[in-house]
Amino acid sequence: xxxxxxxxxxxxHGVHPAHFKEQTADLPIQRVPFGKDYVMPLGQHIGVxxxxxxxxxxxxxxxxxxxxxxxxxxxxxxxxVTGTVREIGDFRGVDGRFAPAIAIEADAFATQxxxxxxxxxxEALSLEExxxxxxMAGIVGMGGAAFPAHVKLSVPDGVTIRHLLINGAECEPYxxxxxxxxxxxxxxxxxxxxxxxxxxxxxxxxIGIEANKPDAIKIIQxxxxxxxxxxxxxxxxxxxxxxxxxxxxxxxxxxVPAGQLPRDVGVNVNNxxxxxxxxxxxxxxxxxxxxxxxxxxxxxxxxxxxxxxLGTPVRDVVKFCGGLKPGTREMxxxxxxxxxxxxxxxxxxxxxxxxxxxxxxxxxxxxxEYPCISCGRCxxxxxxxxxxxxxxxxxxxRMFDEMKAYNVFDCVECGCCTFACPSNIPIVQLIRTAKxxxxxxxxxxx
Amino acid sequence: xxxxLVAPAIMVGIGLFFGTILAIAQRFLxxxxxxxxxxxxxxLPGTNCGACGQPGCLPFAEKxxxxxxxxxxxxVSTKENIEQIAEFLxxxxxxxxxxxxxxxxNGGGLQAHQIAEYQGFEGCRAAAMVSxxxxxxxxxxxxxxxxxxxxxxxxxxxxxxGLPQVDTEKCxxxxxxxxxxxxxxxxxxxxxxxxxxxxxxxxxGEAATQLCSVACDACGKCVADAAPxxxxxxxxxxxxxxxxxxxxxxxxVFRCATRSIVWLEGEQFQDQESRKAGGV
Numbered sequence: 001x002x003x004x005x006x007x008x009x010x011x012x013h014g015v016h017p018a019h020f021k022e023q024t025a026d027l028p029i030q031r032v033p034f035g036k037d038y039v040m041p042l043g044q045h046i047g048v049x050x051x052x053x054x055x056x057x058x059x060x061x062x063x064x065x066x067x068x069x070x071x072x073x074x075x076x077x078x079x080x081v082t083g084t085v086r087e088i089g090d091f092r093g094v095d096g097r098f099a100p101a102i103a104i105e106a107d108a109f110a111t112q113x114x115x116x117x118x119x120x121x122x123e124a125l126s127l128e129e130x131x132x133x134x135x136m137a138g139i140v141g142m143g144g145a146a147f148p149a150h151v152k153l154s155v156p157d158g159v160t161i162r163h164l165l166i167n168g169a170e171c172e173p174y175x176x177x178x179x180x181x182x183x184x185x186x187x188x189x190x191x192x193x194x195x196x197x198x199x200x201x202x203x204x205x206x207i208g209i210e211a212n213k214p215d216a217i218k219i220i221q222x223x224x225x226x227x228x229x230x231x232x233x234x235x236x237x238x239x240x241x242x243x244x245x246x247x248x249x250x251x252x253x254x255x256v257p258a259g260q261l262p263r264d265v266g267v268n269v270n271n272x273x274x275x276x277x278x279x280x281x282x283x284x285x286x287x288x289x290x291x292x293x294x295x296x297x298x299x300x301x302x303x304x305x306x307x308x309x310l311g312t313p314v315r316d317v318v319k320f321c322g323g324l325k326p327g328t329r330e331m332x333x334x335x336x337x338x339x340x341x342x343x344x345x346x347x348x349x350x351x352x353x354x355x356x357x358x359x360x361x362x363x364x365x366x367x368x369e370y371p372c373i374s375c376g377r378c379x380x381x382x383x384x385x386x387x388x389x390x391x392x393x394x395x396x397x398r399m400f401d402e403m404k405a406y407n408v409f410d411c412v413e414c415g416c417c418t419f420a421c422p423s424n425i426p427i428v429q430l431i432r433t434a435k436x437x438x439x440x441x442x443x444x445x446x
Numbered sequence: 447x448x449x450x451l452v453a454p455a456i457m458v459g460i461g462l463f464f465g466t467i468l469a470i471a472q473r474f475l476x477x478x479x480x481x482x483x484x485x486x487x488x489x490l491p492g493t494n495c496g497a498c499g500q501p502g503c504l505p506f507a508e509k510x511x512x513x514x515x516x517x518x519x520x521x522v523s524t525k526e527n528i529e530q531i532a533e534f535l536x537x538x539x540x541x542x543x544x545x546x547x548x549x550x551x552n553g554g555g556l557q558a559h560q561i562a563e564y565q566g567f568e569g570c571r572a573a574a575m576v577s578x579x580x581x582x583x584x585x586x587x588x589x590x591x592x593x594x595x596x597x598x599x600x601x602x603x604x605x606x607x608g609l610p611q612v613d614t615e616k617c618x619x620x621x622x623x624x625x626x627x628x629x630x631x632x633x634x635x636x637x638x639x640x641x642x643x644x645x646x647x648x649x650x651g652e653a654a655t656q657l658c659s660v661a662c663d664a665c666g667k668c669v670a671d672a673a674p675x676x677x678x679x680x681x682x683x684x685x686x687x688x689x690x691x692x693x694x695x696x697x698x699v700f701r702c703a704t705r706s707i708v709w710l711e712g713e714q715f716q717d718q719e720s721r722k723a724g725g726v
Contacts (some may be wrong), residue, residue, distance in 0.1 A: 090649075092584070094577070095575075095577060095578060096576075096577035096578020096579070096584050097578055097584045098584055098649075340576070340577065341562075341576060341577050342577055343561050343562035343577035343578060343580060344561055344562070344577075364565075366565045366566075396567075398595065398596075426566050426567050426572075429566050429567050429572050429575070429576070430567055430572070432572070432575050433567065433569060433571045433572040433575060436571055436574075436575055436628070437571055437628075440628075441625060
């Protein structure tokens, strides 16, 4: 019977990319030395950008609040270093556009010790105060989307959260940040999970980990005290196992209907990094000022798992890793399936940046695109049961409005279809283009 | 035999019954449509582009016959067609200034500095989503021709420099290219307005010229050289206000080192087919 249940721990469709994690999976997390220039974009989470509360020339200390949330779906920002605010202006972001940011020059002689208290008596906080505290701490989903964590915690009346699901799948190739966090800080993970579980009023905590990380599964199981409402669920190695709806299907065998959220089936999903950030804030008083980043790929001299202060330019991170190998062609922020290529080494590490991947000519050469042969592999790959082939054709013909009938907005851009396509059609890019057109197209004035 | 005849008889009966109702309805509920609407509609181009502000050509024809719009408000028709319509309806053709679409960017492949190479689907909107498409300037033309595809009238062609060349003869000032451009660079301006700012960088000084060799560095010389009040600087770019200032004269552009403000007669980028590599 148990074996039978294990077989079900899966979702339908998806793809099996080679995981390439051996490069960094065994490397302990190390700290990057502090550099000089830091750039904190005000809009590094999904939603409304934060509002700066410091002025140029002002002295800031590490962990000090430098920007307040600009609305409900927005979070605070804290200075990653002790130093001086150099400028508040427009700086190039990950998407290539210039956006408002706070530039901070680190003080070369400061200790860079976080000036934090002993943490917060979280048990005494009401739910509203707790949500407000998470928002001010600047905690966002650390898996890559950077969706403010407090918004997920704000459950409307009538909805009960029964399970807290912790996402340790890390299904993207190359990335090992969650893996290393689980290995090195299992106590922090379980402490953070307990805070979240009690505040959400959930019955149990479930930690979903892909089966290719047996060491992480073992270590966490060792740290769970008997009787704790926590269990670890090994999951099949498959992409996108870490997409929250896929994980819910794998763990609970429940499908989240299109257009609904995990909370509608009584589940709250959070990334391992987010949970550790919660523990760091409420138990140690450290707001979100740094994160773990995997620097890997064939183009980097010394791959590593690093603790990087937010706002560090990619240039400094790469320099610490021994620089780029000759023949480097492309750098990606995030994972290779869903991450975005960056056009400049000066863009900063953001809250949602889980990896910096460096590729050479051999991996990035664009293969010749052939016409769609209607083989249907993208349909078999799509975990959301869309028709990527049809969507791509419509997008190529610029028939964006027609794509709504094919549920283009249910696409999460996981990249399975493009990975599966034998004709090398950039399906996800075409779908992204259409979604951008449908949401941002300027309607001519009538 | 009998039962065979019943079915046709019922069908004929039903047919006659509804036929009578239709005949009566046609007589008493008839809507008189002005026959001129159809003729006018025939004379209109029939592209349903919406440039006149109406949802299509037929509603425009209805308004023409009603006399609430001028024939010349159809910017897509040729002059002869508009005169024909005016003659037919016995109204004044009205005077609508010819508008053309102009690009607020002069930074083609030779001028805008490239910071990365873009590989992927050849479309501006697609490229804009991937780190801004490779050009250092994140406000300028991406040069992949979404407007060329969108243009209904075959008026836009990408030139050798990677900028859309708008054929002022063919351009009907429908807003297709305005809507297609992901950087919102097209502007519909009267052909008779010669002064035009072809840059969209909200940066000043070296910050701007680092990104593009023909960027407006907000030096303000054009403001000083033009008639008082005609040009003002807004957001580090010159803004030409025809209503506020004196007459526009080509002197305003003489000292512009980067040609980001120009005196246009006819097409934009006329010299670009043969332009030598500029200071990249």
